[in-house]
């Protein structure tokens with residue numbers, strides 16, 4: 001069965017962020033991911049990981065002015081210096097947390113600009129980041145995101161992401177394949193897993209039910225089937241990454257709501273015995 005990481009930006013909303021590590025470990029998770037670690041000292045986060053026997057498997061580089069609506073800087077001409085400084089900060093956290101992957105958000109296409117005009121900036125920024133990250137054994141991830149959640153996001157499709165990874169040309173630049181976004185934008189999810197996972201260019205998966213981004217057993221995707229596809233393909237090609245549980249629990253911040261909603265995970269584990 002694939003290995004699952006709890007996304008602490010979305011799961012366990014009834015707890016303060018630092019207390020979500022313990023909640024995830026209590027539910028049997030052995031790994032976590034989240035959006036941004038930067039409000040906390042690396043040593044505080046490392047202590048939470050250690051105390052709860054957890055691995056950090058992914059977080060995001062600083063995205064620019066998040067509260068002002070920015071969603072990454074990688075595609076933005078004129079922001080290269082800020083991008084580099086932000087990525088250097090991410091690498092310091094990755095080192096302290098022994099985290100092998102950093103997601104670099106692409107950014108929004110500015111009004112009046114054609115997507116194609118941004119491509120050279122994006123490729124140059126991510127190539128630079130991948131080379132820096134390679135020195136400490138870290139992969140840099142590119143994630144296609146749907147435009148219902150993030151209108152004007154630069155990167156939306158798996159084929160676009162894989163084309164860019166090819167052009168970037170660094171072995172540690174990979175795609176973060178979020179099946180929730182993939183279903184909303186393009187569908188045909190199982191065939192896309194079969195197409196892309198064997199290329200060695202998928203660094204990480206994320207999951208959520210579609211359309212509401214709740215538990216994977218809510219909505220139109222059949223994750224029992226998709227997990228069996230990931231299992232089959234990863235056994236054939238030797239992929240041994242993680243699947244991030246990046247969803248908003250249907251019970252919201254109700255105490256114990258995330259844990260109660262993990263029935264899909266208990267069933268997925270039971271199915272492999």
Ligand SMILES: O=C(O)C(=O)[C@H](O)CO
Pocket residue numbers: 035060103143145178206246
């Ligand atoms: O939104 C997602 O799916 C992500 O994984 C990003 O990291 C945050 O926007």
Ligand SMILES: [Mg+2]
Pocket residue numbers: 143178206246
């Ligand atoms: Mg995602």
